[in-house]
Amino acid sequence: MDAPIPPIRLMIVDDHALVRDGLRARLAVVTHLQVIGEASSGPEALQLAKADPPDLMLIDVGMRGMNGIELATALRSRHPGIRVLMLSMYDNREYVVSAIRAGARAYVLKESPTEEILTAISEVCAGGEYFSPRIAHVLAQAEAATPQLTAREHEILRFLAHGHSNKAVARQLDISVRTVETHRFSLRRKLGADSASALLKIAVANGWITL
Template sequence: MNLPSPIRVALVDDHSLVRDGIKALLGVMAPLEVVGEAESGAEAIALVGRCQPDLLLVDIGLPDINGLELTRLLRSRYPALKVLILSMYDNHEYVSESLRAGASGYVLKNAPSREIIAAIEAIGSGGTFYSADIAQRLIADKPTDNELTPRESQVLYKMAQGMNNKEMARDLDISVRTVETHRLSIRRKLNIDKPAALVKYAIDHGIIPR
């Protein structure tokens, strides 16, 4: 590992066994120091303010805040902070949203340990790292900045019908967290927050009939 100085790493995951496993993996890497860990978004915000890590390893499924929204929040407060998403979700929308949130990489939790180490080395050296199959899908499926994906259009249609997140998840056969990610992406792309304005957009663009 050829980093110019020890990299300070913090872990954010609501499962202690996962954090212990990552710490054991990182224990063989040098120069590297695990400076703290958190099991929720609120704890992560306090941890970053207190410990000032160089790199944060973040899970998406946190109990109080979506890990992608946490990434966006922390990156806006601490621009020098690097974030690596470690997730069980092999999901194009999550990966795309992680890019927009400011993460420097995305690796699946079940990836080989060498891939997680490679990601930390790359990001610690100022680069980015995405698993090869994930990177290929990002290149193939990348929409324009303000273009909604087909799934986002479906979510917007359901939003215009007044459905809540649980109803949309059930109707579209996806998780509630995936619905939340789509809604965040829709708001970012359209720069629209008010429900009435979203309905108007959906009508104007043929997503729902007039």
């Protein structure tokens, strides 16, 4: 006889008790899911995860204090085995991109039907990703609008964004100053940036460099 498949162990993290109660009620009827705990804040979630780590955390993005993105970042460092599914009222591109960079494997709108949340849980626990259709559309639009840089432009951008002069970049990369100037002009044209600080802001926003 085959051994029974253990349930997926979940933790709900939201600073609104009514939201947690609603999620718990929606998930309680699913036999292969087990809600093992709730947290009303990021620090509380980290404490509970240390004592009894779940398979998956359903995390509200917009919590007070430590928000969901900050919590996901902390989990990736301290408990990399815990998968993260973000639940949010917001389809803002910055929230979505920041959540993905923080390690979230799914981003689902709170207004989504239970069936969609269950699909997201299944996909994430199977090693995949899931994004609500509206979120997927936002990401597709963002990707289409992102300037495409060459490998050399990425390399030069990292130096310029941190304030290096054309001569310094040329010396570091063993290329001519004229070549750096040509790439710098191309970067300004593609990114619409006319200063090192503007280049830095764009590079960080797109995840090309980290501070």
